[in-house]
Amino acid sequence: MIVFDIQCDSGHRFEGWFSSVGDYDSQRSRGLLSCPSCGSESVSRIPSATRINVGAAGRGAEVPGPRSAEAPPAPADALSLAQKLYSRFLDEVLTKSEDLGTRFPDEARRIHYNEAPARLIRGVATPEEHAELVDEGIPVARLPVPTKGEMN
Numbered sequence: 711m712i713v714f715d716i717q718c719d720s721g722h723r724f725e726g727w728f729s730s731v732g733d734y735d736s737q738r739s740r741g742l743l744s745c746p747s748c749g750s751e752s753v754s755r756i757p758s759a760t761r762i763n764v765g766a767a768g769r770g771a772e773v774p775g776p777r778s779a780e781a782p783p784a785p786a787d788a789l790s791l792a793q794k795l796y797s798r799f800l801d802e803v804l805t806k807s808e809d810l811g812t813r814f815p816d817e818a819r820r821i822h823y824n825e826a827p828a829r830l831i832r833g834v835a836t837p838e839e840h841a842e843l844v845d846e847g848i849p850v851a852r853l854p855v856p857t858k859g860e861m862n
């Protein structure tokens with residue numbers, strides 16, 4: 711999975727989750743991507759801000775949290791807006807993605823190597839499995855999801 715930061719023509723930023731860059735292009739060209747704040751379909755990707763592809767830098771480490779360099783401290787209302795957007799986006803991800811549970815690492819790998827249809831998937835992975843996927847260059851991201859007994 712790939713997370714893109716997306717910005718609408720009014721400057722609202724939000725995140726989109728895609729199985730591939732092609733998935734982003736296809737959703738965008740079909741007008742399926744719209745700004746959660748104002749509904750504008752005129753959106754574009756912010757190139758520098760993807761949070762994936764952390765590469766081999768962090769074997770065994772968490773995906774880096776807040777973006778370091780370019781992110782100034784956000785004021786409180788921006789934070790709460792971000793939380794609101796995040797929870798909406800989370801709903802969307804949870805609704806649209808296929809829950810593979812502990813099969814997630816295998817399937818993410820199969821999708822990456824074109825052995826399975828590209829699609830939005832989610833599931834659970836151990837820190838070791840997560841690090842292996844990252845090392846293989848497979849785009850995965852950790853999400854703090856409020857769990858309802860989903861974790862082991």
Ligand SMILES: [Zn+2]
Binds near residue numbers: 722745746749
């Ligand atoms: Zn907007």
